[in-house]
Amino acid sequence: MKDARPILGEGERLVLVSNRLPVILQRQGGKLQAEMAAGGLATGLSRPHRETGGWWIGWPGRPSQNEQLDPEIDAALRQQRMIGVALTEAEHLSYYTRISNRCLWPLFHYFTDQVEYAEDDWETYRKVNRKFTDKVLEVAQDGDLVFVQDFHLMLVPEMLRRQRPGLRIGFFLHIPFPSSEIYRVLPRRGEVLRGLLGADMVAFHTLDYLRHFRSSLRRVLGLEVGPRIVPYEGREVQLMAQPLGIDAEEWRARGKQPKVREQFERLQQAAQGRRIILGVDRLDYTKGIPARLKGFAKLLENHPELADQVMMIQVAVPSRVEVEAYRHLKDEVDRLAGDINSRFGQPGFEPLHYQFRGVSPDALSALYQIADVALVTPLRDGLNLVAKEYVAARTRDDGVLILGEFTGAAWELGEALQINPFDIAGIAETLKQALDMSPTEQARRMAPMRRRVGQADVHLWADKCLDTIRKAHDLKPPPLFQGELRSKLEQSWRRAPRRLLFLDYDGTLRELTTLPSQAVPDEALLGLLHALGRLPATEVWVVSGRPPDLLDEWLGETPVGLIAEHGAFLRPAGQTNFQPLHPQTALDWRQEVQEIFEKVASRVPGSLVEAKPFGLAWHYRAADPSHGVWQARDLTQHLEEVLGGQPVEVLSGNKVVEVRPAGIDKGSAVQHLLERVEAGTFVLAAGDDKTDEDLFRKLPPSALALLIGARPSAAPYRLPDPKALRHLLAEWAAAPSFLPSISVAEGASKDEQA
Numbered sequence: 001m002k003d004a005r006p007i008l009g010e011g012e013r014l015v016l017v018s019n020r021l022p023v024i025l026q027r028q029g030g031k032l033q034a035e036m037a038a039g040g041l042a043t044g045l046s047r048p049h050r051e052t053g054g055w056w057i058g059w060p061g062r063p064s065q066n067e068q069l070d071p072e073i074d075a076a077l078r079q080q081r082m083i084g085v086a087l088t089e090a091e092h093l094s095y096y097t098r099i100s101n102r103c104l105w106p107l108f109h110y111f112t113d114q115v116e117y118a119e120d121d122w123e124t125y126r127k128v129n130r131k132f133t134d135k136v137l138e139v140a141q142d143g144d145l146v147f148v149q150d151f152h153l154m155l156v157p158e159m160l161r162r163q164r165p166g167l168r169i170g171f172f173l174h175i176p177f178p179s180s181e182i183y184r185v186l187p188r189r190g191e192v193l194r195g196l197l198g199a200d201m202v203a204f205h206t207l208d209y210l211r212h213f214r215s216s217l218r219r220v221l222g223l224e225v226g227p228r229i230v231p232y233e234g235r236e237v238q239l240m241a242q243p244l245g246i247d248a249e250e251w252r253a254r255g256k257q258p259k260v261r262e263q264f265e266r267l268q269q270a271a272q273g274r275r276i277i278l279g280v281d282r283l284d285y286t287k288g289i290p291a292r293l294k295g296f297a298k299l300l301e302n303h304p305e306l307a308d309q310v311m312m313i314q315v316a317v318p319s320r321v322e323v324e325a326y327r328h329l330k331d332e333v334d335r336l337a338g339d340i341n342s343r344f345g346q347p348g349f350e351p352l353h354y355q356f357r358g359v360s361p362d363a364l365s366a367l368y369q370i371a372d373v374a375l376v377t378p379l380r381d382g383l384n385l386v387a388k389e390y391v392a393a394r395t396r397d398d399g400v401l402i403l404g405e406f407t408g409a410a411w412e413l414g415e416a417l418q419i420n421p422f423d424i425a426g427i428a429e430t431l432k433q434a435l436d437m438s439p440t441e442q443a444r445r446m447a448p449m450r451r452r453v454g455q456a457d458v459h460l461w462a463d464k465c466l467d468t469i470r471k472a473h474d475l476k477p478p479p480l481f482q483g484e485l486r487s488k489l490e491q492s493w494r495r496a497p498r499r500l501l502f503l504d505y506d507g508t509l510r511e512l513t514t515l516p517s518q519a520v521p522d523e524a525l526l527g528l529l530h531a532l533g534r535l536p537a538t539e540v541w542v543v544s545g546r547p548p549d550l551l552d553e554w555l556g557e558t559p560v561g562l563i564a565e566h567g568a569f570l571r572p573a574g575q576t577n578f579q580p581l582h583p584q585t586a587l588d589w590r591q592e593v594q595e596i597f598e599k600v601a602s603r604v605p606g607s608l609v610e611a612k613p614f615g616l617a618w619h620y621r622a623a624d625p626s627h628g629v630w631q632a633r634d635l636t637q638h639l640e641e642v643l644g645g646q647p648v649e650v651l652s653g654n655k656v657v658e659v660r661p662a663g664i665d666k667g668s669a670v671q672h673l674l675e676r677v678e679a680g681t682f683v684l685a686a687g688d689d690k691t692d693e694d695l696f697r698k699l700p701p702s703a704l705a706l707l708i709g710a711r712p713s714a715a716p717y718r719l720p721d722p723k724a725l726r727h728l729l730a731e732w733a734a735a736p737s738f739l740p741s742i743s744v745a746e747g748a749s750k751d752e753q754a
């Protein structure tokens with residue numbers, strides 16, 4: 001039973017934030033009451049909201065005279081554990097009507113010609129987002145889960161994070177996230193992305209939107225982004241695609257109620273045996289209603305014999321009537337509906353029943369059940385719940401769903417007849433195909449969709465989102481290596497009979513430099529490596545991605561072992577030759593990759609190609625940041641296509657794209673060194689980037705692994721930068737040992753020891 005699923009842990013509270021509270025305010029017996037509105041999001045989230053003693057924050061639907069909410073409204077809402085945000089009429093006009101509905105809505109739906117933008121309105125959008133944030137801060141405590149909904153509130157996550165970093169914050173976008181080519185049109189594009197990245201989780205209906213979001217992060221903010229994770233300000237923001245579901249159980253149950261059956265029968269009589277095509281929408285220009293009506297007209301034109309065999313019912317609930325574009329749309333739809341009925345109607349019968357109004361859920365259920373075909377053809381739609389409701393409301397595996405390919409729902413409902421909603425002739429043809437479809441074929445398509453919609457319901461969506469927010473927040477950088485623990489481990493270090501050190505070079509022992517060739521070790525660093533390498537019973541390895549020649553040139557004189565090219569070559573301390581650890585590696589791909597890299601390098605000033613004995617790397621630290629990141633993304637994608645199936649890995653590192661033979665990594669390189677380690681050996685490893693994680697994962701549990709920097713890591717502790725690591729190593733090298741010791745680090749500079 002679904003309701004038994006635990007949603008949050010003990011003591012966790014859910015604070016929901018949405019533009020509009022899911023509530024109807026009405027007077028009963030002289031007293032104002034707030035009644036919870038059912039449906040959609042409210043259904044999925046009301047249980048965790050109620051059960052965790054949480055709060056729902058939003059606009060109650062009535063403008064306020066001033067900054068304060070009417071006390072009567074406030075009290076009625078609080079009874080439902082809701083908190084109203086007071087918005088004046090002017091604020092609502094700027095924030096909601098202008099920015100949300102006339103700028104963000106059309107832009108995110110690819111209607112760039114409808115976009116209006118004024119800086120003053122944006123100021124108000126910001127101010128209203130601040131008001132919502134302040135209301136959250138009044139009730140939310142550290143550890144609470146705050147879940148922010150939709151495009152009206154895209155700045156809230158960052159505002160919350162700044163003021164209360166301990167909150168777990170999630171954000172869900174209900175509309176499409178457009179291609180970065182479209183998104184970049186938004187004047188405040190950077191502010192919005194940063195606003196969203198304040199969250200621990202940013203979620204979308206589909207993987208397409210997630211991909212678009214990632215490319216905007218790269219293009220606009222120059223961030224390096226993994227497939228599901230964005231490292232940002234020392235945190236990791238989790239990205240997720242999880243389409244909203246419906247309360248399928250409720251739709252199924254509603255269909256069986258006697259009052260719904262009655263409506264169904266009334267509709268059946270009215271249809272007089274005609275087949276029914278159904279359209280249900282908010283009257284919005286994104287929903288493609290005019291093209292759909294034209295498609296229906298085309299069907300009747302192509303097949304006049306159908307004029308008295310089919311009828312279309314289109315219900316369109318009025319929406320955003322204050323926006324001019326919506327008024328024009330209404331005129332257009334009215335005119336088209338009139339045309340169709342005058343062209344194809346007969347006395348006493350109109351083929352198109354168009355109703356400009358909302359209908360009750362019961363009436364909708366009857367309509368869904370009677371419709372032989374549901375025609376859902378938005379030009380662009382974040383998801384589209386109507387398609388899912390149609391599938392869930394049916395009691396048998398019959399009926400045909402025609403679904404526009406630019407809806408998010410098309411991603412999940414692959415068995416629908418998918419159409420291009422701009423192709424009027426295509427709509428007509430597909431309608432004919434639907435009307436002619438055999439019952440077997442209908443069932444073949446409908447049954448799996450019904451199962452899927454039933455399983456991936458709104459409760460599953462809520463669980464997945466809340467679970468991801470909680471887990472994402474726990475992905476924190478490890479704590480700093482300091483205090484008592486550090487003193488205790490220093491003692492262990494001193495007492496240890498043997499010590500084994502694995503130290504990465506760039507970004508770990510040495511700060512990153514603009515050009516890779518600039519990262520030459522200075523005297524202080526060489527002195528430190530000498531001091532460590534000369535300690536008794538101490539084996540030091542520098543484990544680097546650099547090629548053998550370079551390591552030899554820079555560190556060849558120090559008494560440390562060298563591991564080059566992420567583990568392709570190894571040279572123990574005191575020896576002069578590197579041994580290849582993978583001599584059989586195939587390198588046939590190199591020529592092609594070299595050519596690709598050189599082409600990119602010639603396009604991106606400041607970037608360069610590094611040829612290592614095994615791998616090839618393209619570095620772009622010195623290039624224009626956004627151009628570099630953009631080219632890197634294209635390059636990675638291109639390489640993955642070109643090299644598919646070859647035994648190589650494409651790595652995108654810190655301002656570098658690298659191709660190297662597969663199976664070679666720092667972890668496997670140190671494995672055999674770890675295998676012969678004696679009990680009681682103090683193992684210490686330090687590294688800063690993704691390639692060091694391979695090494696961290698191979699260490700024994702007793703080892704001390706240090707991440708240099710701040711991001712989640714397999715290392716249990718971190719130090720902020722290379723300087724802090726050098727300082728620690730110098731201190732420990734100098735620590736009086738129980739073993740015969742040599743004095744320290746002549747080279748470690750004074751400020752490092754201070």
Ligand code: ADQ
Pocket residue numbers: 040174175244280281282315316317357358359360364381382383384385386389
């Ligand atoms: P909407 O654009 O409102 O939602 P949609 O997903 O179709 O679009 O949801 C509409 C809801 O309103 C449905 O539950 C439907 O039953 C109801 N409805 C529509 N017409 C009606 C009518 N005439 N009478 C009564 N009820 C009617 C936004 C995004 C969508 C996304 C949802 C949820 O634009 O892409 O699917 O949020 O995330």
